[in-house]
Amino acid sequence: MGRSRAKGILLLGVLGTAVSAILVRYSQAPSLVTATYRLGWTVLLLLPAALLRGGAEWRRVTRRDVGLCALSGVCLALHFALWFESLKWTSVASSTALVSTEVIFVALGFALLFGGRISRLGWGAIALAVAGSTVLAFAGGGSGGTVGGNGLALAGAAAVAAYTLIGRYQREHLSTTVYTALTYTACLITLLVLDGVTGTAVWGWPPREWLIGLGLAVFCTLMGHSLFSWCLRELSPAYVSAAKLCEPVFAAVLAGILFGEIPDPAEWISGGMVLAGVLLYTYTER
Numbered sequence: 001m002g003r004s005r006a007k008g009i010l011l012l013g014v015l016g017t018a019v020s021a022i023l024v025r026y027s028q029a030p031s032l033v034t035a036t037y038r039l040g041w042t043v044l045l046l047l048p049a050a051l052l053r054g055g056a057e058w059r060r061v062t063r064r065d066v067g068l069c070a071l072s073g074v075c076l077a078l079h080f081a082l083w084f085e086s087l088k089w090t091s092v093a094s095s096t097a098l099v100s101t102e103v104i105f106v107a108l109g110f111a112l113l114f115g116g117r118i119s120r121l122g123w124g125a126i127a128l129a130v131a132g133s134t135v136l137a138f139a140g141g142g143s144g145g146t147v148g149g150n151g152l153a154l155a156g157a158a159a160v161a162a163y164t165l166i167g168r169y170q171r172e173h174l175s176t177t178v179y180t181a182l183t184y185t186a187c188l189i190t191l192l193v194l195d196g197v198t199g200t201a202v203w204g205w206p207p208r209e210w211l212i213g214l215g216l217a218v219f220c221t222l223m224g225h226s227l228f229s230w231c232l233r234e235l236s237p238a239y240v241s242a243a244k245l246c247e248p249v250f251a252a253v254l255a256g257i258l259f260g261e262i263p264d265p266a267e268w269i270s271g272g273m274v275l276a277g278v279l280l281y282t283y284t285e286r
Helices: 003-026 031-054 063-086 092-099 102-114 120-137 144-170 176-198 207-231 237-244 246-259 265-284
Strands: none
Touching: 003 092, 003 207, 003 237, 003 246, 031 063, 031 176, 031 207, 063 092, 063 144, 063 176, 092 120, 092 144, 092 246, 092 265, 102 120, 102 144, 102 265, 120 265, 144 176, 237 246, 246 265
């Protein structure tokens, strides 16, 4: 498989994840319902194959593995709930740019929890991303709803960073098949618990909401994140991470066409600062 073909597949993955924000914006159901449907379809599509392909590895899974994968699933559920809700309160461009700061949260978590080292250039990149995030959080008119939505996007980035850090540890001895099966199942269970605790009705929504959930499972999970993992066979992690930063750009373009959302100058500048900071930090990790 040539690098040029891998780059084409990577582009497909980026487009798939960019569609995620658009589908969430089209949903008229509560954010928890949309997230539950997405994970329900994901587990339904992936779990049977995982059980068959996992083979003997399933017998080697320890209670500690199950516990950590469950924690990872809880973090992923919180990410979906927070990010999906942010898209109801702020623009697609702002939300997707802010959630891309996951890389920065991962870097800080890796340094604080695992003793990882961050170079001076890396700290500069983090400072640039934080400054851009601060300005962007209060951009777009500065209304309470917008600021709250931007805050939810940042919280969603922190939650998915925790998911990533746990996954980095678990993937050292678990295959992608087993890890994702355990984590996605825990994520679905967590979302169902949150539905129950908050009194959110999971049933009774029109077919379009089920189809939106299916689209999120197929485009973002299967056509997005799975393709990113596959591309790592042919392309460097830094290249893949940098390419993923095109997601907020594609999502913003689609939102402009479909919803008439045109970012104001402050959003363009601060969003650019966020993406530049994330890209610069990705460069330091080559």
